[in-house]
Amino acid sequence: MDWRSSSEPNFCSKSRPTRSAQGLLRSLMAASFLLALLIAAGCGRQAVRASEKEFLADQIMIFDHDGQEAVADEHVLSNREGSAGGRGTAGGGCGCN
Amino acid sequence: MMGATIRGNCPRRVLALAMVVAALLVIPGSTSADDRADFTTTYYFENRRGGLGGLQVIHPQFDVGVDIGEHVSLAAGYSADVVSGATSAVYSVDAVSTATEFDDVRHEGRLSLGFKGSRSSLIMSAGVGTERDYSSITVGASGTIDLPGRNTSLSLSYTHNFDEVCDRDNGMLGILERKPLTGVDPCEKENGLFGTDAFDIVGTRITTWRDIAIDTVQASLTQNLTPTTNVQVSLYGQVIDGFQSNPYRRVRVGGNEAQEASPDVRGRLALMVRANRYLRPLRSAVHAALRGYSDTWGVSSATVELAYSQYLGKSLIARFRSRYYQQTSATFFKDALLYQTESTAGSFFSGDRELAALRNILVGANLSLLSVAEDDRQVWGVFDKLQFNLKADILFLDEDVGDDQFLSSGQLLDVIVLQLGVLLSY
Numbered sequence: 382m383d384w385r386s387s388s389e390p391n392f393c394s395k396s397r398p399t400r401s402a403q404g405l406l407r408s409l410m411a412a413s414f415l416l417a418l419l420i421a422a423g424c425g426r427q428a429v430r431a432s433e434k435e436f437l438a439d440q441i442m443i444f445d446h447d448g449q450e451a452v453a454d455e456h457v458l459s460n461r462e463g464s465a466g467g468r469g470t471a472g473g474g475c476g477c478n
Numbered sequence: 479m480m481g482a483t484i485r486g487n488c489p490r491r492v493l494a495l496a497m498v499v500a501a502l503l504v505i506p507g508s509t510s511a512d513d514r515a516d517f518t519t520t521y522y523f524e525n526r527r528g529g530l531g532g533l534q535v536i537h538p539q540f541d542v543g544v545d546i547g548e549h550v551s552l553a554a555g556y557s558a559d560v561v562s563g564a565t566s567a568v569y570s571v572d573a574v575s576t577a578t579e580f581d582d583v584r585h586e587g588r589l590s591l592g593f594k595g596s597r598s599s600l601i602m603s604a605g606v607g608t609e610r611d612y613s614s615i616t617v618g619a620s621g622t623i624d625l626p627g628r629n630t631s632l633s634l635s636y637t638h639n640f641d642e643v644c645d646r647d648n649g650m651l652g653i654l655e656r657k658p659l660t661g662v663d664p665c666e667k668e669n670g671l672f673g674t675d676a677f678d679i680v681g682t683r684i685t686t687w688r689d690i691a692i693d694t695v696q697a698s699l700t701q702n703l704t705p706t707t708n709v710q711v712s713l714y715g716q717v718i719d720g721f722q723s724n725p726y727r728r729v730r731v732g733g734n735e736a737q738e739a740s741p742d743v744r745g746r747l748a749l750m751v752r753a754n755r756y757l758r759p760l761r762s763a764v765h766a767a768l769r770g771y772s773d774t775w776g777v778s779s780a781t782v783e784l785a786y787s788q789y790l791g792k793s794l795i796a797r798f799r800s801r802y803y804q805q806t807s808a809t810f811f812k813d814a815l816l817y818q819t820e821s822t823a824g825s826f827f828s829g830d831r832e833l834a835a836l837r838n839i840l841v842g843a844n845l846s847l848l849s850v851a852e853d854d855r856q857v858w859g860v861f862d863k864l865q866f867n868l869k870a871d872i873l874f875l876d877e878d879v880g881d882d883q884f885l886s887s888g889q890l891l892d893v894i895v896l897q898l899g900v901l902l903s904y
Contacts, residue, residue: 408770410749412711428629433705436756441763441787441795444700444710444752447867449518449539449899450844452557456537457522457895458840461875463805463832464771464779467714467748470633470698472622 445471512551515542518867518899525889526564533563551592559584559609569738569829570730571814580661584609588616597624603637611644611665611725613673618694629702639692642673645725646737647683653825656737659685659725690720706756714748729829731817738828741810745774752783761789776809777833793848799871801840807878808833835878842871842895863903871895 429437436442445451448471459465522535536559543553562581588605600621607614618637625632644665648656659665663685664676673687698712723740752767765785772778785799810826811833844867851862858864873893 412751428627429702429705431628434702436706436758437702437708439756439763441789441797442708442754442756444754447516447518447899447901449516449541449901450867450869450897453518453520453537453539453897457520457871458803461832461838461873461893462779462803462836463777463808463830463834464746464748464773466694466716466746467696467712467750467769467771469710469712469750469752469767470622470635470696470700472631472633472700 443472444469512903513544514901514903516540516899516901518897521896522893523895524563524893525891533561533565536560549594551594553588553590553592555588557586566829567726568728568730568735569814569817570735571818582609584612586614597628598622606671608667608671611659613642613667613671615640615671631698631700633696633698633700635694635696637692637694639690639694641690641692641720642687643690643721643725644673644685645688645721647675647686648737653739654731654734654736656739658728658737661726688721690718690722692719693717706758707753709751709753712748712750714746714750716744716746718744718746723828724830727829729817729827730814731822731827736827738830739826740828740830741775741826743774747772763787771805775833777805777807779803779805793850795844795846795848797844797846799840799842799844802837803840804837805835807835831877837876837878839874840871842869844869861902861904863901865899865901867897867899867901869895869897869899871897 440446445468451468451471455465455468516539518539520535520537520539522533522537524533526532537557539555539557541553541555543551545551560583562579564579567578584607586605586607588603590601590603592599592601598621600619602619603617605614605616607616616637616639618635620633620635622631622633624630644659644663646657646659646663651657665685665687666674666676668674675683675687676685677683694714694716696712696714698710700708700710702708720742722742722744723738725737727738728735729738748769748771750767750769752765754763754765756763763786765783765787767781767783769781769783770779771781781801781803783799783801785797787795787797790796808828810823811828811830812820812823813834814829817827846868847866849857849864851857871894872891873895875892
């Protein structure tokens with residue numbers, strides 16, 4: 382085998398589209414847009430009255446309630462996967478902070 | 479980054495950070511019911527095939543936050559990575575046998591200043607991270623606003639990193655001639671943070687520092703749908719501009735063993751949708767999350783996560799979690815055998831196993847013990863809320879290409895993560 386010739390970089394290759402995950406990303410974006418439209422239409426304002434937020438205020442309903450655990454989790458996984466970020470934002474929608 | 483042990487000036491920085499934290503704790507009259515101190519330590523252990531290599535990381539975190547009046551808060555934090563293990567020095571067909579031992583310590587400190595209104599908050603933050611061969615300065619801001627009705631929260635955050643990584647000075651050498659950095663190469667810094675080039679006794683530059691600029695933005699919308707259901711949609715974008723190869727890693731391309739070469743720019747986009755639903759009769763909640771990701775290196779991924787939280791009595795919460803992740807490979811990543819027999823895919827080549835097509839499954843459990851003050855009686859000393867967390871996750875890794883020598887350990891468990899945390903509010 383001619384190692385010299387095989388070691389020359391191939392500068393002509395092109396990227397392959399990764400359809401399945403990109404399709405999922407597009408679907409997620411469409412779903413998010415729909416959700417944003419519903420909220421913009423005003424359904425979010427009256428969704429839950431203040432007196433009905435007992436369960437939403439429970440710590441098991443708050444996204445990333447333990448901030449340190451969430452950070453450590455992201456730290457571990459981002460070092461074992463090729464796609465970091467986009468985990469979301471801590472907190473809940475109870476509006477009772 | 480991999481490398482030798484840390485330089486001797488780090489303990490001084492740790493001491494300085496500890497003094498800042500101590501100062502925050504003793505600010506007169508600054509404490510209120512929302513002040514808190516959290517301490518968590520995570521232990522990460524990873525097996526490697528044939529017992530060769532392996533990785534162990536201890537990651538302590540300490541955060542403290544105090545309110546100054548009704549509208550202003552201060553927070554400080556410190557975390558570290560104490561890493562030891564062995565990793566393959568050369569990405570090649572027999573990479574496992576080339577495993578070399580290393581150890582490193584990374585320190586990170588952060589400060590933030592927050593302003594809180596009746597329906598909005600703004601946090602400005604800054605942080606520094608340092609290790610032997612890498613330094614990072616981060617500045618950022620995040621804002622949250624509750625829309626009228628307080629059922630919708632909008633959040634927006636932005637951070638910028640001014641990072642530097644130490645690299646062997648390869649001058650004008652071609653990509654297949656570049657030599658890697660080694661653990662004995664000097665990586666010098668000014669003031670313990672800013673990298674400076676290192677020269678040998680005849681004035682030849684040995685190492686240099688390469689810049690990495692990282693811009694990250696995230697927008698989230700959190701919505702209450704019903705009294706027992708909430709959802710969150712997050713859009714995340716990041717652009718990394720700078721040297722992104724591992725300076726230590728070599729790749730065997732044909733008869734060459736050159737330092738890996740990655741593109742200088744990487745753009746990332748991720749979208750996550752997640753939801754919680756409280757189950758009243760069971761005093762429990764189910765959690766679901768779906769995440770899609772794509773970047774300009776050709777990596778696309780999908781993540782599905784399901785979890786279940788259950789109250790056991792008044793003060794115990796158990797949470798069970800499962801997560802499935804799958805990604806495609808970067809366009810320039812190839813199996814080691816193909817690099818050796820076919821050459822590269824374009825002008826870049828990498829031995830970073832996280833750029834391979836891979837999947838993993840995570841299962842885990844978390845137990846939280848809560849103690850909350852009632853009737854104005856503290857639960858312990860000055861604290862009115864105390865929470866202990868114990869968590870265990872296991873990861874099963876699988877690489878889609880070649881002989882799978884870089885991810886799967888060939889043993890029952892590939893990765894074990896244990897975590898112990900204490901959260902105190904006073």
